[in-house]
Amino acid sequence: MTIDDKTLDAQMDHLLNQLEVEKAPASLTRRLKRIPREHREKKPLLPWLFPGPLPKWVMAPAFAAVPLALLVIVMMQPRQPSPQDVEQARLDLAVAFAYLDKAGLRTGSQIQSVLGGELRHSVKDKLSEHIPFTEQSLQEETT
Amino acid sequence: MKTSVFRKILTGCVTLLISVSAMAQEDSLKDFPGYVDFGQLSDIFGEPTVQISVGESLLGLVGSLSASEDPEAAELFNRLNGVRVNVFETTSMPSGAIDLVKSTSAQLSELGWESVVTVNSQEEQVRIFMMINNDRVEGITVMTVEETEAVFVNVIGSINPEELGKVMNNFDIDINGDNDDHDDEDAAE
Numbered sequence: 001m002t003i004d005d006k007t008l009d010a011q012m013d014h015l016l017n018q019l020e021v022e023k024a025p026a027s028l029t030r031r032l033k034r035i036p037r038e039h040r041e042k043k044p045l046l047p048w049l050f051p052g053p054l055p056k057w058v059m060a061p062a063f064a065a066v067p068l069a070l071l072v073i074v075m076m077q078p079r080q081p082s083p084q085d086v087e088q089a090r091l092d093l094a095v096a097f098a099y100l101d102k103a104g105l106r107t108g109s110q111i112q113s114v115l116g117g118e119l120r121h122s123v124k125d126k127l128s129e130h131i132p133f134t135e136q137s138l139q140e141e142t143t
Numbered sequence: 144m145k146t147s148v149f150r151k152i153l154t155g156c157v158t159l160l161i162s163v164s165a166m167a168q169e170d171s172l173k174d175f176p177g178y179v180d181f182g183q184l185s186d187i188f189g190e191p192t193v194q195i196s197v198g199e200s201l202l203g204l205v206g207s208l209s210a211s212e213d214p215e216a217a218e219l220f221n222r223l224n225g226v227r228v229n230v231f232e233t234t235s236m237p238s239g240a241i242d243l244v245k246s247t248s249a250q251l252s253e254l255g256w257e258s259v260v261t262v263n264s265q266e267e268q269v270r271i272f273m274m275i276n277n278d279r280v281e282g283i284t285v286m287t288v289e290e291t292e293a294v295f296v297n298v299i300g301s302i303n304p305e306e307l308g309k310v311m312n313n314f315d316i317d318i319n320g321d322n323d324d325h326d327d328e329d330a331a332e
Contacts, residue, residue, distance in 0.1 A: 081201055086208060089201040093220070096195055096228045099294050100307075103285040107260040107269055 171198065172225040177274045177282020177299035179256075181229065181247060187239045188231035188293050195228035202226070202300075215306060223300035231293040236266075240288045244268045247286065256284065266290060280304060 172178050206220030251272050262269035267289045274282035285296040
């Protein structure tokens with residue numbers, strides 16, 4: 001360091017000492033004081049499972065649950081049956097009634113074989129009051 | 144790897160949801176007096192060859208759509224709550240089948256069902272029950288068990304048997320697959 005430099009340093013120090021300490025604005029002071037309070041170290045939410053900060057993938061199940069919940073809501077809504085569903089239901093009903101008819105036919109034939117011609121009519125008439133498909137089945141069988 | 148696991152979980156969830164909704168439909172019928180719990184049929188007869196469960200909403204739709212062509216059928220369907228059919232094909236009379244029919248019949252009698260027809264033999268068991276409340280039929284149950292087939296039918300709802308007979312006559316379906324024979328006979332006539 002040369003003599004000139006030393007002189008310059010001394011001058012600079014002298015000038016700096018002459019400066020007054022500038023006060024920070026009140027708003028800046030408040031903001032600066034808030035920093036340690038706002039950025040306090042967060043406690044882990046699940047310390048027994050994740051002692052450190054939560055890994056990013058922890059939120060994945062939560063995001064996956066959203067479409068699943070939507071799916072549940074959609075499925076819980078009463079669905080308007082399509083024309084195919086209605087046609088299928090019609091066919092199903094036809095099959096169901098065909099099985100009912102078959103049972104009537106079977107019981108009708110049993111009555112016929114057990115009771116024979118004479119008694120059959122009196123029993124058949126009584127029975128057909130309750131289950132007319134037995135009556136029809138008997139008619140079909142007789143013809 | 145992750146995708147495969149995710150797919151499996153998603154498939155599981157969807158299957159669970161579908162089965163839950165099917166069970167919900169079955170559960171909704173359980174409150175009606177005409178509903179019959181046949182028990183665990185598959186334990187004795189195996190997997191059903193025909194399984195039908197038509198609920199109230201579909202019956203109403205079928206009813207409203209049939210109103211113009213078959214008013215009687217429409218009237219009947221609108222008053223029904225559900226129709227359930229389980230058919231099992233068997234090669235011989237399964238053990239426990241006759242006992243099941245008898246125990247279910249006893250339970251139905253206890254619950255107030257009226258036995259209308261009983262065929263009781265070693266080769267064949269037929270039971271027809273009706274739930275009658277205040278002169279109104281609220282359910283019909285048919286159980287037919289023989290060597291080659293077991294049929295369980297449960298019709299739930301307000302039923303006029305006379306109406307049922309007429310509607311059944313209008314359905315042209317042959318579950319034995321003999322339609323061709325009938326067609327031939329009809330043609331010959």
